[in-house]
Amino acid sequence: MNIEDADAGRTNQAVDDNRLREAERIAEALVFASAQPVSEGFIAERLPKGMDVRSIMLRLREDYASRGVNLVQVDDAWAFRTAADLSFVIRRDENEVKKLSRAALEVLAIIAYHQPVTRAEIEDIRGVQTSRGTLDVLMEAGWVRFRGRRRTPGRPVTLGTTRDFLDHFGLEEIRDLPGLEELKGAGLLSGRIPANFNMPSPLMSDELTEDEDPITQMDLEELGLLAPGGASED
Template sequence: MLRLKEHYAPRGVNLVQIEGAWAFRTAADLSFVIRRDENEVKKLSRAALEVLSIIAYHQPVTRAEIEDIRGVQTSRGTLDVLMEAGWVRFRGRRRTPGRPVTLGTTRDFLDHFGLEELRDLPGLEELKGAGLLSGRIPANFNIPSPLMNDELSEDEDPITQMDLEELGLLAPRSTSED
């Protein structure tokens, strides 16, 4: 696969690896040629960008943890937009009182942002260099390294059929046979 990647590198399509899977993508310098104009481009709100960043860097993370980091309440609509885009998913349930749902990013998130894996997310120095972190940064400010694998952490349980029904993602199963 690496030889094929090198073979296609100078061409109009590139072979890229995304979380262990391989895909052909149009070379960045030619993407304008095949772009479809009928797609409606939706801008994410500042809140959605903040929430997406927190999920990407802190996953697995619960809604309460997101709110604690942001310092404000997160609306259900913000999470819905990120899930509809296919960038965020329910990972599991935290083994704490209330069993909150944990959130994480998807392969589509990596693909959309041109990342092979989560460790390719920009670090503190890269964000400063790009001018995305401005003003005075607190001395204790750091950017966590996201988990590299998709497996559940020690304090998470997998999402079950009943969890999906509770979250409104599946219609409840009928208990009686028709």
């Protein structure tokens, strides 16, 4: 390799390094400016063409790993969050979600592990009826959503968790939910556990399953989420 080729190579490398640093700065700014987790797709649309978004975000996560604020992955999105060991210094008096009742916690756990699941299936697992108020609390918290409608008689609505659920409980994706041994170790499963007891594997995709149909505007009106004609009910 001659001197001219070597100089050209160094120049190109410097240009590539500058583009990468600029892309990292843009990605950092986009996540910092958002109160909600920012999807990789959103970031990719605003970066120079040809940039590997996942690689950039992983580099940034490593850079922030030892700081007071960490860059965390939430599903396919990214957000800045206070480092876990410093959470005690942050006051959350105004924004703290109301403590959930035992019934709400049970329903939330069932939805998280069994999604997509219908209200009737939740009641079958719990052995008692589930009030609409319990589901309303979970939806108002932003942790539970309507997924679709089951292709069975009556076309019951299916329920699943949201990205806000993952964010609040510090999960990158739904498969990070604790398993049977972890729950035992945390003292959340006590007493005699039936021999045939097992932890279901939650669905890891937001895509509808083969026995689910998408929710239409008519469905939303029927569920009371939209006023007739398509206007949202505030």
